[in-house]
Amino acid sequence: xxxxxxxxxxxxxxxxxxxxxxxxxxxxxxxxxxxxxxxxxxxxxxxxxxxxxxxxxxxxxxxxxxxxxxxxxxxxxxxxxxxxxxxxxxxxxxxxxxxxxxxxxxxxxxxxxxxxxxxxxxxxxxxxxxxxxxxxxxxxxxxxxxxxxxxxxxxxxxxxxxxxxxxxxxxxxxxxxxxxxxxxxxxxxxxxxxxxxxxxxxxxxxxxxxxxxxxxxxxxxxxxxxxxxxxxxxxxxxxxxxxxxxxxxxxxxxxxxxxxxxxxxxxxxxxxxxxxxxxxxxxxxxxxxxxxxxxxxxxxxxxxxxxxxxxxxxxxxxxxxxxxxxxxxxxxxxxxxxxxxxxxxxxxxxxxxxxxxxxxxxxxxxxxxxxxxxxxxxxxxxxxxxxxxxxxxxxxxxxxxxxxxxxxxxxxxxxxxx
Numbered sequence: 071x072x073x074x075x076x077x078x079x080x081x082x083x084x085x086x087x088x089x090x091x092x093x094x095x096x097x098x099x100x101x102x103x104x105x106x107x108x109x110x111x112x113x114x115x116x117x118x119x120x121x122x123x124x125x126x127x128x129x130x131x132x133x134x135x136x137x138x139x140x141x142x143x144x145x146x147x148x149x150x151x152x153x154x155x156x157x158x159x160x161x162x163x164x165x166x167x168x169x170x171x172x173x174x175x176x177x178x179x180x181x182x183x184x185x186x187x188x189x190x191x192x193x194x195x196x197x198x199x200x201x202x203x204x205x206x207x208x209x210x211x212x213x214x215x216x217x218x219x220x221x222x223x224x225x226x227x228x229x230x231x232x233x234x235x236x237x238x239x240x241x242x243x244x245x246x247x248x249x250x251x252x253x254x255x256x257x258x259x260x261x262x263x264x265x266x267x268x269x270x271x272x273x274x275x276x277x278x279x280x281x282x283x284x285x286x287x288x289x290x291x292x293x294x295x296x297x298x299x300x301x302x303x304x305x306x307x308x309x310x311x312x313x314x315x316x317x318x319x320x321x322x323x324x325x326x327x328x329x330x331x332x333x334x335x336x337x338x339x340x341x342x343x344x345x346x347x348x349x350x351x352x353x354x355x356x357x358x359x360x361x362x363x364x365x366x367x368x369x370x371x372x373x374x375x376x377x378x379x380x381x382x383x384x385x386x387x388x389x390x391x392x393x394x395x396x397x398x399x400x401x402x403x404x405x406x407x408x409x410x411x412x413x414x415x416x417x418x419x420x421x422x423x424x425x426x427x428x429x430x431x432x433x434x435x436x437x438x439x440x441x442x443x444x445x446x447x448x449x450x451x452x453x454x455x456x457x458x459x460x461x462x463x464x465x466x467x468x469x470x471x472x473x474x475x476x477x478x479x480x481x482x483x484x485x486x487x488x
Contacts, residue, residue: 085136088147090243091182092129092154095175096122098236099161102172102229106165109228118164125157148191152198154179159202168206171229174237176203185248286327294320342381342455344481347407347414348373350380354388361389366402373407377481378414379455387448391418391474398422399471409480416476452476 099122107114132150141147155176162170176199183195297320300306301313345353351373358367395403399420406417449459457478463471 085133085140087182087186088136088150089129089133091178091240092125092132094236094240095154095158095178096126096129098172098175098232099125101232102165102170105228105232115164118161121157121161121164125154125161128153128157144187144191148183148187148194151179151183151187151195155195155198155202159206162206163211167210168203169210171227171233173203173206174233178240286323290320290323290327294324342379344377345380346375346377347409348375350378351405351407351416354385354392357385357389358392361393362396365396366400367392367396368402368404370405370407374409374414376409376414378478379481380478381455383451384455387451388416388418388476390448391476395420395422395472395474412480414478414480416478418474418476419471421471452478455479 099118103114103118103122136147158175158179162168162173165172180192180196180199183192187195294317297313297317301310301317306313351369355367355369358365392403392405395418399422401421404417404419406419408415408417452459455478457476460475460477462473462475
């Protein structure tokens, strides 16, 4: 079975973890040498200092290499982790061998490898670390003159405290950051899964709507021809007004089907535009006046001029919310607009019986006056443009009313300008 590795971008992001590991090892080596210079000067010769300096230079060079020229495979990263084990083993051999409490630092390249490289490469790093520890036991370097075994034990006990403190700090930083990234990835996957399910529902509804629109075209044309023929019949004079009304209604049906077709085409092409909020509200006001000439809708007198990203589908979604508000509150509906930092909020306020869902439109619901998918499609359209639809009921009485809020991000140019 082939083991997959992380991508070049993944190695570039992992460079900071490798740098953190190596800087931790080098820092502990420097601190240990500084302590030994007071407690056991014979152990602080030039050789351990040169090994520590070389390890620090290797840490900086490997970080630059991973960030600027990330490898395509995990083998170079595995070799670099092996070099960490060898360098640490040489430093340990020069500073007390297996009696040095910092020998547990050999676990750091091993743990880092388990996260960054494939399992078979991690096995290699693990075996190398075990072999290094074994060689330190089998071939110990004799203690320098002036140090007894009691001195080694004393240094070992003191070093164990420092090793524990370092290990705890590294676990807090590295494991904690990995846990945070894992949680963020899980949340991102959950949002992606929800968006995919919502998009699948929208696509299914869109296909159904396109199929219905295609099938309704022929009967509507037939009905229009029949009504036109009936208007010219000699005995149709008493029904002329009804026939004219019927012809008008058929024209509205054809217009709605044409609007649906154009909206579907724009949706496929993902055509959006940046429009100032006041101009967008004026466009919505004109559309609402054509649809409901006598509707008591109160629009804001001085709306904000900040630009937002909109399209024709969003216009239809807002008009659908206005239609719902007018049905719930025939006595009047208010429209407001506010801005806050990089968000623009459009509010539709009615005096109806209220709504219980604070995040409406998550699923299609039964409806007495329609198919029950209008609110769902409106919410899907708003989310597609990076916005959110929410509802809030006011009071507890029968006329408590509902405030529908459409939260949209401002355009990128506006954010850059601010």
